[in-house]
Amino acid sequence: MRLVENIFLTSSLHDIGKVGIPDYILLKPGRLDDKEFSIMKSHTVIGFETLEEALQKTPEASYLHVAAEIARHHHEKFDGSGYPDGLSGDRIPVASRIFALSDVYDALVSKRPYKEPFTHDRARSIIFEGRGNHFDPMVVDAFLACEQRFIEVCEHYRS
Numbered sequence: 001m002r003l004v005e006n007i008f009l010t011s012s013l014h015d016i017g018k019v020g021i022p023d024y025i026l027l028k029p030g031r032l033d034d035k036e037f038s039i040m041k042s043h044t045v046i047g048f049e050t051l052e053e054a055l056q057k058t059p060e061a062s063y064l065h066v067a068a069e070i071a072r073h074h075h076e077k078f079d080g081s082g083y084p085d086g087l088s089g090d091r092i093p094v095a096s097r098i099f100a101l102s103d104v105y106d107a108l109v110s111k112r113p114y115k116e117p118f119t120h121d122r123a124r125s126i127i128f129e130g131r132g133n134h135f136d137p138m139v140v141d142a143f144l145a146c147e148q149r150f151i152e153v154c155e156h157y158r159s
């Protein structure tokens, strides 16, 4: 199966590790303190370990390998300032580099309890600011090359 299909099929599992995070942190309306944030960050490793264990039990389900990579590394940043492993550049699996941009775009254009949805143009400029520090420049360029498709998908799910 192609990588892009694996990303499509498995990326909804990226935050599965949040089942291991206490509700008082997940549901906290305000900002997390340092200790709470470090517990929250562990959702990446919990998700990875859960999916790796599933992969060991069903080795034929190779797509779980991509799911596990995305779960572990979707909060890494291209410049190495992300978590949990502080990977940078090409050391971050490509599926995770692609998903990281999609996840941030989705968060920006979605309504949240603490914010209204941002417009595509505002999300686009925030993502462009992250080119080379938060995001892989090639992934940002690919996003810009097909941004109309992002707008269409966004409008489809909004309606």
Ligand SMILES: [Fe+2]
Residues within 6 Å of the ligand: 014, 015, 043, 074, 075
């Ligand atoms: Fe996450």
